Structure formats: C-alpha cells, structure tokens
Amino acid sequence: MLFKVYKKEHVEVIIAKLYAKKKIGGEDALRESVRDLLKEQKDPEKLQIIASGLMWMKAYQAESMVLENMLEKGMQMSPKEQERLQILANGGGKAPDEYRVKSTEGKIYLDVTALSWREDE
Numbered sequence: 001m002l003f004k005v006y007k008k009e010h011v012e013v014i015i016a017k018l019y020a021k022k023k024i025g026g027e028d029a030l031r032e033s034v035r036d037l038l039k040e041q042k043d044p045e046k047l048q049i050i051a052s053g054l055m056w057m058k059a060y061q062a063e064s065m066v067l068e069n070m071l072e073k074g075m076q077m078s079p080k081e082q083e084r085l086q087i088l089a090n091g092g093g094k095a096p097d098e099y100r101v102k103s104t105e106g107k108i109y110l111d112v113t114a115l116s117w118r119e120d121e
Contacts, residue, residue, distance in 0.1 A: 011046045015053040022057050030054075030062045038066065044075040051081070064088040 014037065021029045034054075041047055047070055054063035067085040070077055077085075 011049050014046075015050060018050070018054065018059070018062070019057055022059055027059045027061055030059055031065075034062045034065050038069045044070060044077075047075070048078070048081065051084075055084070060088060 018030055018033060021033055037050070041050070047066055051063050051066040051070075054060075054066060064085065067077070067081060067088065070081070071085060
C-alpha cells in the first residue's frame with residue numbers, strides 16, 4: 001500500500017522506507033534510493049526533514065548527499081544545516097547523545113526535528 005497526497009508521498013513514508021532499507025542492507029543500500037529521491041524531490045523543507053531523519057538513523061553519507069544537493073541547488077539552508085554539512089564534510093558526524101526514542105516491532109519512531117526547524121520562521 002502506498003500513501004500519497006496530491007500524487008506525492010508523505011515525507012514520513014519516505015523516511016520509513018529509507019529506515020527499512022538501512023535496517024536490512026546498511027547504509028550502502030541507501031545510496032541509490034537517495035540519488036533517485038534527490039532527482040524527484042525539489043522541496044527544501046522535505047529535504048531538511050529527510051536529512052534530519054538520516055542523521056538519526058546514523059546514515060551520515062546519505063545525510064551528506066542530501067545536504068550537499070541542497071547547497072548545490074542553491075536552496076535556503078539554516079545555520080544548523082550549514083554547520084552539519086561542514087561537520088560531515090570534515091569527516092565528523094554523529095547523532096546527538098540525548099536521542100533516546102525507542103522503536104518497537106509494530107512502530108518506528110524517528111525524531112526529525114534536529115534540522116527541520118528553521119530559526120528564520
């Protein structure tokens with residue numbers, strides 16, 4: 001079953017699919033999916049949420065791909081996103097230690113607020 005609104009997937013469904021792929025095949029399994037996503041997705045707010053979700057999944061290469069794509073396309077990026085991209089470009093990157101949300105077999109919980117909140121709004 002595919003949930004769409006106005007012919008586009010919910011960002012939560014996109015993140016859940018990426019999470020499932022990472023769980024099954026590791027971060028390498030995400031590379032092609034993220035490339036395809038970046039070809040289709042032009043909404044900077046959704047990309048921010050996806051990048052944040054990837055950070056919480058500890059999929060740092062995929063997160064970097066999303067943030068680099070935003071920069072290359074001249075999308076507005078918050079100071080947090082710019083800082084995060086710089087950290088990833090310098091070989092760093094990890095999810096904040098205070099993240100303690102646990103998923104169960106029936107539900108997946110992802111906190112995607114780390115990068116998706118904008119200071120200018």
